[in-house]
Each structure stands twice: as structure tokens, then as C-alpha cells.
Amino acid sequence: MLEIEIDGKSLQVAEGSTIMDAAHEAGTYIPHFCYHKKLSIAANCRMCLVQVEKAPKPLPACATPVANGMKVFTHSELALKAQKGVMEFLLINHPLDCPICDQGGECQLQDLAVGYGSSASRYQEEKRVVFNKNLGPLVNTDMTRCIHCTRCVRFTTEIAGEMEMGQAGRGEHAEIMPFIEKTVDSELSGNIIDLCPVGALTSKPFRYAARTWELARRKSVAPHDGLGSNIIVQVKHDKVLRVLPLENEDINECWLSDKDRFSYEAVNSEQRLTKPMVKQGGQWVEADWGVALDYIGHALKDVVKTHGADAVGTLVSPQATLEEMFLAQKLTRELGSHNVDFRLRHSDFSLDGKRAGTPWLGMKVTEFAKLDRVLVVGSFLRKDHPLLAQRLRQSAKRGTQVSLIQSVDDDQLIKNTLRAVGLPSQLPQVLAEVVKAVATAKGAAVDAALSGVTVSAAAQKIADSLVSGSNAGVFLGNFAQQHPQAASLEALAQQLAKLLGAKHGVLGEAANSVGGYVAKALPFGHGGNGLNAAQMFAQPRKAYLLVNTEPELDSANGAQATAALKDAAMVAVFSAFKSEAALDYADVLLPISPFTETSGTFVNTEGRVQSFNAVAKALGETRPGWKVLRVLGNVLNLPGFEYVSSEEVRDEVLGGADEFVNGLDNGVNAAVSLNGAAAGGVERIADVPIYFADALVRRAPSLQRARDAAAPAARVNA
């Protein structure tokens, strides 16, 4: 520890920290633009100049390492003069268009200028004008406002993993830009908006939508991937106008993926369903809630009476709230059916009943970031889990070795990854090779099922890497969990983890993949066995309840699902949206709230319970899903539907667990079988494109215009 003094206040700081770090600890604010705690140090803006005893010149706090006994003055005359001087330089070529600037009100330059800039400019010459650049549909540019702090450049290079921005030219002619005619296509691109200290980079969808100070800021949780990024939703007149990250070092740090940031556009979309609708004689008519719910009530009772409760099937989206999931399954079970599931994209359910508990990440996200060896099987990592991939990207810089077994040789932009590529049907084989290699290396017995396996060079490399570590982790991505032989993959992952003395887990597919288990939205293990998601369509039911999901797009076999739904006697859709497909196969449409208009809970991939409240008033006659289900329970006069708040529901589900849920366990009791792999031939890679994955992103126009939304050219791996 070093002993130093800042503005007369003495404190101890760690070896190697900078004056900026020290000031941070001392709670002293030093003005800055280019410095950012998550980025490398550029020291180019010079705003952080401070006086240091015995130093002839003012020094940049962000780049100057503290020395023992150092005396720093952040607001001395010398320091202030230097800071004022820099501020003047920054302003001479900065347009004075704050009144029309989207950054107005949250602009670091504006804020500091008020404190430092002298009102009248001594600069009488022509101001610089810089042409704007097209960065794509998400980020808007006003490059004349740029102050060349290079935060955006450093972000793309260091955090997003691909240098998509640079500083071209020299001196006053220097311009921040992407390569000619290129856009910024990173799935994390939106973060450069937050990083830009001025209004040079702003949100395109938000452009001119409102003045920042008119916006109410409300906390919420991102409803897409399993990470459950914390967000601030900004609302004006009950309309969601912008989403920003809510810093949480344990989860999303200060970042946000583009899908989490821009999917809000969907809740303002034309396709919102605002009134209950009922199909009468093939005609859709708007109806009162009462009428609509009675209609469902009767229909359900009929079906149960004539065909038995087993004719009822309930499908819940893995992005539904814990409360919606729980009430949906409770209602179904009370009707006497166990046909309820949320795992629509899965195709191998053979582990049902053989699980020791709820599959999860297997560790905290912060522990995930500390692993020194990582193997990820079957994942489009960057797109499926943008911020987990980012964590690995940073670990890799610290020496963590990341290995990937995937069906497409995508570059995850993670430093020197080892990759083994195999046809989808071959994934289990490839993983088996690694398991075998590791077993051999460890001198352990090899599972008989692997006797026929021959280890490829790539697999051997991965094995060697894994064995060389002391804190390894083995993970199954979405593609592996949805794989026809998911069971074998899980069993192999478990074997591998055992051999390595490592932890294993799954990368949570969706915002509530863990929650689904906790809420019992499963056909097994809760007083009887029913049909799983695949079976419910393979063996069509008479009545379907669809909560928040669009099976034609959300399930493993969309065509089969659509067929089953068309033939059903009654399909009740609980959704925020009106879709052509639903109008075709449904009989009742009930407008339920998207995540912005209801309270609820998501349990993220590390088992963390995250509850949130509505951030905006429900649109039209939309009602929160949990309320609708609760009332439907009453309509069907089923017992135990007297909840008065979503919290009440949640507490019943969680049984006391508040921060993390109980029963997390990736253990499976299953044997590996490597046959049944239709080797060779041409196989389609069943990749779920990032901006296609759920009902919200599908309806966010800006995301749909992004590179990653370009029609999934059915990727084939021959």
C-alpha cells in the first residue's frame, strides 16, 4: 500500500494505481473525458490535469501512477488553470447546438463547461465541420461534436473484440470513423452511445424523441438471454423511449447488448394487441375481458368433459415471468393435465425425471469470469450470450484458454481460442473425443461407450488445454441444449467435468430458463407425468393455452406446431401482440403485458432472483399476465387462485429463497450413447438468429435493420 495525499486528505492506495483511482477512493471527482474504468488509458483529452507537488507541469490523473508520499492537488490554481485551458480548447471547435442535441442534459462536456468554460469565446475563427458517418441503424452520428476521446475506438477494439472504429487523419483533420462504407455491426454496438461523453454518438431510434430531462428513469430487467442484464427504462407519458444499462458489476457490468437495449421498440409496435378478441363464426370480434375469459372457461370445461383433461396442453415462453409460468402450470394441473412446458426449442427430453435439480450456469457469473480454462459446446456464443462472451474475451486477455466445439467455425472474437468443428450430428462424437483424451491424460478409465472413439488432433489440443488448467469450466450452449442428443451431450459434459475436477453447466437460453423449472412449468416431477413441448404438437391436443409464445416461430418444429394448433378445438393466446399466424389458428386473443407493463420475476442463469415492476401503464385494455391467469382460475372456479399481488405468487413459488433459488443442480443420471447420429450428408445448422429469437426482438424495427438480422441464410455445413 502507498501513502498519499489528495487535497490535503491522506489515504492508502494499492501499488500501481493511478491518481484517478486514488481520487476515486478518496471520493474526489477529477474531470475527465477519455478515461473510462473499463477501457485502456489514452490520456488524450487532458481534462484530468492535476497539480502534483514537486512536478513542474500539471499531470494527467488518469495516466499518472501514484508514488509514495505524493501530494496531489485537484483544484489548486495550477490545476484549475490547466483544466480551464483544456476546456477552452475542447469548446473552440465544438458546435453550440446543445438545444437540439440529444445528449443535452446528460452531456459531460456541457456539465463541465458550465463549471469551467468562460462564457464568451476568444476563438473568432471558423469552426471545424466534420461529415457524419453511417454506423448502421442503431447509432446516429454528429461527428462535428466529437472531441476525439477515442472511447468508442477503444471499446470496439477492447470490449467488442473487433476494431470497427478508428481515428483517421491527423491533427485537426483527424476523424473518428469506421472503415470506408462499413458500419458498426457488433452485437454490443449500442454501448458506444453511452461511452461517448458528448453528442457525437447518439441512439438512432431515440433520435429527437424527447429531451433527456423529460424522461422518467425506472429500473427493470432485460427479458432476453439468460444473463438478465439490469436496465433503466426511460419513459415519457407511459411510452418507453429508451433503455440504458443499470450498472451491476456482478451481471452486466456497465454494458448492455443491442437486443437488450433496442428491443423496447417492440412494445410500441403497431402489432400490439390492445383488446381481447374472440373468433365467432370465423370472424374476429373485439370482446370484453369477461366475455373472453368465460369463452375460454366454457371451451376448456367442454374439452375436459368430452376428451379428458389430458386433451389440454399449455405452452409458456421461457421469457415469461416466473409468476405467469407458475400460474399457467397451476391452472393446467388443477384442470387435471400435466401437459405443460416452456422448453419449446428443445428436441431431446430423455433426461426428464433423471435430473438431480434445475440446470443452470453451475456457478456465479463472477466465478465464470475467473475460470482459467473454458470449454463451450454448441453455442453461437457472441450472438446468444453477448455479454458472457465479452466476459470470456476479457478473461482470455488475462490468460484464460477458451475452447469451442461448434458446428460453424464462427469467430467469437476471443483471443486464441481452440476450436473443433463438427457436423451438428457429430457434436457428441467430438465432445466424446475430448472426454476420452482427457481421461487418457488423467489415466482414468474410459467410459465403455467411448471405446470406439478416435481422438482427433483438434480434440487432443482442447483436452491438453483443459488438463493444463487449475480452474476449468465446461458449458453447453443453446444449440447443444436444443440438440437431438442433448442428453448425451449433458452426460459427456458431466463426465468431463468430473475428470477435470471442474464445474459444468448450461448457458441459460432465455431470461427465465431457470425460472421455468422453479415455477414447475414442466410436464414431469410434480405429481404426475404429462406431455412435453414436442409431444404436445406431435400428438395434437384439443385445447391449447399459449402464454407469451408464438410456437410457429419459437418451437423446434414450427410447421408441426402450426398444424396441431390449426386442428385444435380451442386455442387461447395470451400475448402482447396480434400476429397473422395467431389470427389464423387461435380462437381467443388475450392482450397481456409485455415486461414493461407488468411486475414479475426472472431467475437468471446463475439462479439469481430478479423481480421488477411495471415501468409504464398497460396499453389499452392490456392486463398483466399473472392477473389474467389468476382470474381465469376463478372463472374455472379452481382452488387456490386468490392471489392479490404478483409478489404473493412469487413468494409461494420461491418458498423463502430470495436472492438465489434453491435446487440448482446440473447432475444427470444418464448413460452416454453415441449411436443414432445420422453422420455425413448435408445438415442444416438450426441456428436461432439473434434478432429472431423471441417475440420482442422480432418486432423491433431497428434491430431488424441491423446486419445480424439479415435473413438467416440457412447455414449448411456439408
Next chain:
Amino acid sequence: MALIATKNPLLTVGWEKGDAGWGIKEYEARGGYQSLRKILTEKTPPENIIAELKASVLRGRGGAGFPTGLKWSFMPKVINGDRYVVCNSDEGEPGTFKDLDLLRYDPHSVIEGMAIAAYVMSANRGYNYIHGEIFEIYKRFEAALDEARAAGLIGQNILGSGFNFELFAHHGYGAYICGEETGLLESIEGKKGQPRFKPPFPATFGLYGKPTTINNTETFAAVPYILKMGGEQYLNLGKPNNGGTKLFSISGHVNKPGNYEIPMGMPFSELLEMAGGMRGGRKLKAVIPGGSSAPVLPGDIMMQCTMDYDSIAKAGSMLGSGAIIVMDETVCMVKALERLSYFYFEESCGQCTPCREGTGWLYRVVHRIESGEGRPEDLELLMSVTDNIMGRTICALGDAASLPVRSFVQHFKSEFEHHIQNKQCLVPHDVQRAGSSFYM
């Protein structure tokens, strides 16, 4: 080619033969590579060599004038991993053209100097960064490298000593800022030449993040000669604390512009003589004694100076790179400053705020004054803008851009005021036109 006159030549003995004298044969004929051979055969302890350099008080010839022996002793002792020696031949400081002739007439002295440096600091790789506009010189240096390689004086296991040193030439492509040592390193790494914040210094974090020592071409060239004659002798060629001889590049209004090697401490008046005196016998008005970044000095003050770091510093300027820009009475100081300010404005790397924004501001104001639109408050403004630039930037270009402005205004205030009041030059245009001999 530039004229050469010398007083007891050292660095320039090889120059007399002109373009015929650069080859390795000629170099060895005049005793070249003896120092290197001696060191490698006797396995001279590096400390001894550093001691000699310290005794010689050789000061960096690149501009900063930092004692070379001391600099070499900064390299971390622990010998593991790569280390580099880099030669700075990106001679871009207006008025300087000595390294050009050094590489043209005596490239092997630089190679030998670098090899010795590599031996002392146990570096195994080196680069010579050569100014972009001098392609022929770059080619010649590469030819010299081939010769040295063929003769086994660089490369693997040099002269069977087990010492390896690979040396290459890196061709710049037009950026003054790459003369700044860390900008230069960035440039070799294949990036734009934006200087790095120091600390860390190159000695600990240099090329590719490895320990690196950078010296100017002339500095390296002097090393073999020093070791041959001994530090003491070398020091005595010059005057105390200003060791040896130095190359001076004289440009501007003299009869014989060119490079001159003279012992440190020779009176400027004498040097001016050697350079053939003032062109057309006109009156000496001003001199920039150390390259365009050094403060200008009025002629009469300059005539009192001797050519060494201390004397010039006492007069309020810097010996810098030893580029002497001589101006006679036909020069309009405002126009002269305008051109210099334009240079720094164009060459700022654009990285840090005060320089990126400030150099443009300075140029525009000076330009305004020159074109008759100056305002009374402008001189004040210029001073305060330079105040806000100096000492607040990442590299010294900020200061380099400010010092000329300050000194020009300080020493020739009346000319600037005349410009502002009468919206025109004190020096009639036809007189200025006559200044350059072009139309004769």
C-alpha cells in the same frame, strides 16, 4: 549534395570522397569497424563502454541533448526476452539535414554504432527509422546493411563471438511526429505515429512493449569514433559538459548552406564565416539555432554565442538538433512565423486536445495578422494560447509549436504590431522577393 567544411573532422572524414566513400571497404580502410571488432574479441564489459561514453559527455544529437551514456545505463539489467535498439533517422525538424548526409556518406558508422549499442544493452534486434522523403538514402542504407551482413558484422554469431544482432531499415512515409521517439515506435509497430504517454519510458516499455533504447543517427555515428579515441579525448575536442564535435546544418541566407562539423564551443561568428558569410552581404537579422522548434534569436545576440548547448541555452534558446536557420533583413518575421505555425498545425498528430486544437488556433491567428486582419489583442491571445498548450501535452510537439510563436513575438514585437496597425509588412514585398536567390 550539400557542401561540407570541417575543422578537425571526425564524423565527416569519410565524406571527402563524396559518393565514392560510403562503402564498407572505404569505411574499413579508414579504420571502421575496429571498435566493434575490438569489443567483440576482447569481450569488453558493457560497463566500461558506458563509462567511456559518460567520460566523453556525448549528449544526444536528436534535440533533447540527453547524455547518451546515462541513457544506455537505464536499460534494465536482467537479461531475458527481446530488447531493441532503434536509430532515429526521421530527420524532420525543419532546418536539419545532417543525418541525411551521415547516412549518405558514412552509413557504416551508424551501423557500427548501433551494433555496439546492441552489444552494450544485449539487444538482438535493431531498426533504423529513415525519413520518408529520402528514398535514395533509405536504399543506400539497405545496401550498406547487406554489405555489413555479408561481412558478418551484423547477423547471427557476429565474428564468432556468439553475439547476435539483426538490423533492419524501416522507411517512414511523411510524418514529422514520428521523429518523437514513442511516435516512432508506434510507427514501427505498424500504427499511426501517435506518441505514447510517458511513463513508462522506452527503456522499460518500448518497441512491442520490450525494453528499447532510441538514439539519433549522429549519436550512434559518434560512438565508434569515441571508443577509438577515448572518452577524454573526445570531450576535449569540445568544451566541458559539451563534448566533442557536432554537425551543424546551416540553411537560409548564407552563401554556402550545408553541413559543418565543428568542435563544440566554436563562436557562431566563425561558423558563419565558414558558411561563406551572409548571402549578398546583407545584414544578419535573426537566427534559429536549433531547428524550427528552438526559439529564434536576434542576429546581434547570436553573434555573441558559441555553438554549444550551454551558451545557446544561456541566450534563451536551444541547440536542439543543430539546425541553424539564418535570416537576413529581407525576411518578414510575421510571414516566417506563419509558415512555421502552419507546419506544426499540419503535423500535430491530433491525439491530445491542447495541441490538436491549439496549433490550429495559433496558425489562424498568425495567418490573420500576416494577411492584414490582425487585432490589437491578438499578441496577448497568442501568448495565452501558448501558455495553455505548453507542458499540458503528451509529447513535446506542443512546446515545439509554442516556442517559435513566443520568441518571434517577444523579439520582433514591433514588426507584429506594425502588421496589425498598418495591415502590411514592414519589409517591402520586392525586398522579400529579392531575399530568395531564386529569380537570379
Next chain:
Amino acid sequence: LIDREVAKYPADQKQSAVMAALAIAQDEKGWLARETIEYVANYLEMPAIAAYEVASFYNMYDLDPVGKYKITVCTNLPCALSGGVHAADYVKEKLGIDFNETTADGKFTLKEGECMGACGDAPVMLVNNKRMCSFMTPAQIDKLLAECK
């Protein structure tokens, strides 16, 4: 040709050859088009924008087409004192173009240069980044322009 440059640097430092590679590409194509820069970047396995940063940072790269002969005249102070500016004026007059312009026949492009480190030989001109011409008098300029066929 590029590989010879790559060989100068440590194996994991291909990017160091980018300046030379761009120079070679420019000599071959006359100027650096977007595609050319992208090609070089891919060849050296570096981001295209990083190569563009370099191409746009150094004076001697041309990001726009230039004439068959690019003449760069140093007008910096030391040269100017010995006629640098006047020499430039003379060339402008002869070719009927200003700095950064190209003659109608696409033969000549004129550029204003910064110090070339040859102030002693002023006025100096650089032809196509390679050939340095010293002590340029009107007569010699005429001769030079005549030589450029």
C-alpha cells in the same frame, strides 16, 4: 515484395509491414483505393480501419488519384528562405495548376511538402515520393518537367 518487408519483423508482428506494404501497393496502383487498403489489411491480418488509419496519417500516401508524376515542393521556412515558395510558384505557373491539383492531361499533380530534411539543397522537389531534385532553378525546373514524359 511485401513478404520481404514482413520478414524484417518478429513473426507475430506482421502489422509492422503495413507502411511498406501500402507504399508498394501505391507504387503499383498509383494511389490507394478503398479496395487496395482492404487488400493490404487482409494480407497482413489486421483490421481494415487500422490500415486506413495508417494510410491517412502519413503525408506520402495518396487516397485520391494523382497524375503520372506527383511533384512535391518543400515550402517550409528554411527552403522558403532560399526560394522554395518561389520555385513552387514557378511550377504552378508552368503547369497552370495549384497545389493538390492535377493537370488536365493527368500527367502532373502538384503537392506542397513539409521539410524533407534537405534544406541545404533548397529549393528541393520530390518526384513520385522517390526522386529528390535539389537546387532547383527555373532552368532546372524546365528541364525536369521536360523529362517527365
